[in-house]
Amino acid sequence: MDFGFSEEQNLLREQVLRFMTDACPLSVVRAQNGGLPRDLWQQAADLGWLALIVPEAHGGLGLKWIDLAVVLEESGRGLSPLPILSQALAATAIGRCAGDDVKREWLPKVATGDVVFGIGLYDDPTWIDAKGVGLAGGETLTGTKPFVSDAAGATHLLLATRNGERLGLAIVDAGDAALKAQPGIDRTKPFATVSLDRVEPVAAFAMSADDLAFLTDCGAVAATLEAIGAAEAVLALTSEYAKTRIQFDNPIGKYQGVKHRLADMFIDIESFKSLAYHAAWAIDDAPHELPRAASLAKAYAADAFARIGIDGVGLHGAIGFTAEYDAQLYLKRSKWVRSAFGDADYHYRRAASLGGL
């Protein structure tokens, strides 16, 4: 029994942390406009992060989601704009659903970062179900796919399709599609609406409803892992401020209205962290436990981080509301996390169902 990270994983964590502080600090994050920061992406690729979960047979490092967890957590701490999450989901989807030819062709390029994936699963933003997939599948694709993540900087798009009851995934050359970038609250999590007019996918393969659920769970876990880092950053920023901001002759952190709220943040972060680590571990090592584990983690994190985002701004007073101050950036991320891959309501009720109710 060992519910902690290995020395290698801890080294990886330090590496990501260093990258985020040196190469991708918040000043750089703020300068992004929804495209792909090419040089940073290349650095991430060179450091092997995009290859982590790609099997060795396909040019990857053959590691697990629990290794990737460390990268996501530290990326989240610095609100990394790199689409590592989408790329990892694409790798997972291809590895799980595609045939050998497709894997052989695409996975090595995913690992090197030469191919950059944007990803669109659900057309209906409030329906985590096979029925929420709208785009019609076929030899060619015609129609629009809304809510495609990280599309603007992508070379390729991985899109969920539906033909009656049959689900599929199509890989589309981004150049073949018309992209309309859509402004969202969190600029580090960009969306586009993708229009397709008789576009022939460069690859297409079937996906079962279970596969879709599995990918959604991986996405939910990934969003939660990023939220751990982000929420801890809010807590650190706000605790520091509470120690130095003086009102009524005392640091505001002396007042329990402030300090207890910060303690509650700690309790919640500790808790969804434990749930998320377990879920990330389950992806590869106990997939039968994943649905329940993912739902518990994502549900807890979605609500808790949303409050942390809000209170991180509120506990600063007016300065927290300013564009210049960083607290607002995390609040924006928390809004994305709330709904991405299913909200708290969906996941809590799903946990009840999976728990036999």
Add this chain to the structure above:
Amino acid sequence: MDFDFTPEEQAFRAEVREFLAENLPPRAERGRGFMGEWLRKVRDKRWVGFSWPEEYGGGAGSLTEQAILKEEMALAGAPPLGTSFMGLAWVGPGIIQYGTDEQKQRFIPDILDSKVNWCTGYSEPNHGSDLAAIQTKAERVGDHYVVNGQKIWTTGAPWADWIILLTRTEFDVERKHDGITCLLVPMDSPGIEVRPIENMAGDRNFAEVFFTDVQVPVSNRLGEEGKGWAVTISALANERSSIGEVTQMFAKLESLKDLVRSTNRQGRPASDDPAVRRRIGEFEAKIAAMKYNGLRYLTKQLRGEPLSSETSVNKLHRASLEIEMDDFAVELTGLAGVQLPGSDEAVDGGRWARSSLGWPSVVIGGGTPNIQRNIIAERILGLPKD
């Protein structure tokens, strides 16, 4: 990261299960002699004081096997491994850590054999959360201390044989944490008077305890004179949330789901109500968080990394669950939910109504939620003390 247990640990789990299958009959079949026999058998196994040193009769077991033991015992709904909860939970560990050799020989075997019951004399009428400010006076006279003062909320005092007593030996101190001395006192000492207090559930488990010129031999002092605060701190740290509690809470959640399944609200199954389903999901997430928090902290301990006050996290979860789960059950079942055992209309024999009056032992005893939050904010986040 892995959740697997070593072959030895698995074998140990199998041993515990086998033991339980053989020695734990269903509740209805447990006769009068059962408890005595049970206590003797688990004692023979050296499962009482599982992690305590062998030389004093403990099991010298590992932390992981201790977790396995607690988990299996809770899964089986087994009775406690001894009659003195406090003796096993913190008095024993405190004596092992701070006691003299003579004290260990004298007290530990009796705790392990369930021969004596202990109670804890910390809180006073004017000093609860602010425990370090206690005023019960112990004056050194020759080879005795003479104790005068009052304790309150002393759980188990009406039937305890011994009390672990926090006194003040010095009043003129800079820090109130100094000058505190911990004494081990027989409850039948002349000058001790116990007055039970009835709680809101109608039980009389805790009491006021008055001390008038009570003589306590110096050899009954635990730790150094004036250094009793350290003893107390380590004792309270031993009161941390365990894997066994999590198992019990999962079991309680299953009972709650059974209740949901068998309940109609507004003429429709409660299990169809999305709000009800969400609450069940929320409870499960909190309990699962406690479980994995606990395993993460256990891993830290196994790796020899220091634990700060993280265990307060689970204590706070437990406190809120303890209140909310019963309250939810009572609300779910309408006016039937408020019927006590004995009522023809009671739900599950009045179990939920009754336990909805029991939360203060978990929530207030051992440090209130506000105090736990102070601990986290001050010790972990480094915020100023209030």
